[in-house]
Amino acid sequence: MQAKILVIHGPNLNLLGRREPEIYGSATLSEINEMMTDHARRLDMALTHFQSNHEGEIVEAIQTAEETFDGLILNPAAYTHTSVAIRDAVLLLTMPVIEVHLSNIYKRESFRHRSMLADVVTGQIAGFGSGGYKLALIAMAELIETPDQP
Ligand code: DQA
Numbered sequence: 001m002q003a004k005i006l007v008i009h010g011p012n013l014n015l016l017g018r019r020e021p022e023i024y025g026s027a028t029l030s031e032i033n034e035m036m037t038d039h040a041r042r043l044d045m046a047l048t049h050f051q052s053n054h055e056g057e058i059v060e061a062i063q064t065a066e067e068t069f070d071g072l073i074l075n076p077a078a079y080t081h082t083s084v085a086i087r088d089a090v091l092l093l094t095m096p097v098i099e100v101h102l103s104n105i106y107k108r109e110s111f112r113h114r115s116m117l118a119d120v121v122t123g124q125i126a127g128f129g130s131g132g133y134k135l136a137l138i139a140m141a142e143l144i145e146t147p148d149q150p
Contacts, residue, residue, distance in 0.1 A: 002044055002045060002046050003044065003045045003046070003070040003071065003140075003141075003144045004045070004046050004048070004068060004069045004070050005040065005045050005046070005047050005048070005069060005070065005071045005072070005073060005137075005140055006047075006048050006050065006061070006065050006068070006069040006071075006072050006073070007033070007036065007047055007048065007049045007050070007072075007073045007074075007133075008050050008051075008052075008058060008061055008062070008072065008073070008074045008075070008076070009029060009049070009050070009051040009052075009075050009077070010051075010052070010053075010058060010074075010075055010076040010077030010078065010079050010080075011052070011053040011054075011077045011078055012053065012077055012078065013029055013051055013075060013077050014029055014051050014053070015029075016028055016029045016032065016102075017029070017031070023102075023103050023108075024102045024103065024129075025102060025129045025130055027129075027130045029051060031130075032133055033047075035130065035133070035134070036133050036134070036137060037049075039134050040137055043137055043138070043140075043141040044141075045137065045140065045141060045144075048069070055079055055083055055085060055086065056085075058076065058079065058086055058089075059085050059086060059089045062086065062089035062090060062092070062093065063089055063092060065093065065095075066092075066093055066094070066095055069095065070095055070144055071095050071096045071097070071098070071140045071143065071144060072090075072093065072095065072096070072097045072098070073097075073098045073100060073133070073140060074090075074097060074098070074099055074100065074117070074121070075099070075100045075101060076099070076117060079116075080099070080101070080105070080112075080116060080117060081111055081112055081114055081115065081116065082116065083116055084116060086116065086117065087116045087117055087120055090117060090120050090121060091120055096122045096140060096143040096144065096147070097120075097121045097122050098121065098122060098124070098125065098136045098139055098140055098143075099115065099117050099118065099121045099123070099124040099125070099126075100124075100125050100126070100132050100136050101124075101125070101126035101127070101132070102126075102128075102129050102130065102132060103126065103127060103129075104126050104127030105126050105127075106126070106127075107127070122143060123139060125139070
């Protein structure tokens, strides 16, 4: 059966393309979503994309995710570094969760070095630009096919 994956993009990612392109690249969010949908189809996965600038909306989307989806790909953007609420919501899930960052957060300002999510997600991908989302899809397909990998 086709796996259903929720992709959540956090605050300011709606402005990709014109937001600090030297850090985040020139692809817009819709271009990234299209590229992902296309790649997911080849991996026999169906994607639903959700973007929000509001922490509570992201929390609510995570809370109900397991009712419909088999995995979550999440770029919490700035909330990565601050949100206990998003961390707590992720802790509710038993399905695979992959944290993605376009930039390598460990090469940037020190306040970006800490992720509130890193130790509660299945894995993290950072620093590969929009290509990181493709890597996340490949990892997700593997996780769903062989869930018991260490
Ligand atoms: C980001 C990194 C965060 O530090 C930043 O606040 C973002 C985007 C990334 O994808 O590189 O908005 O999550």
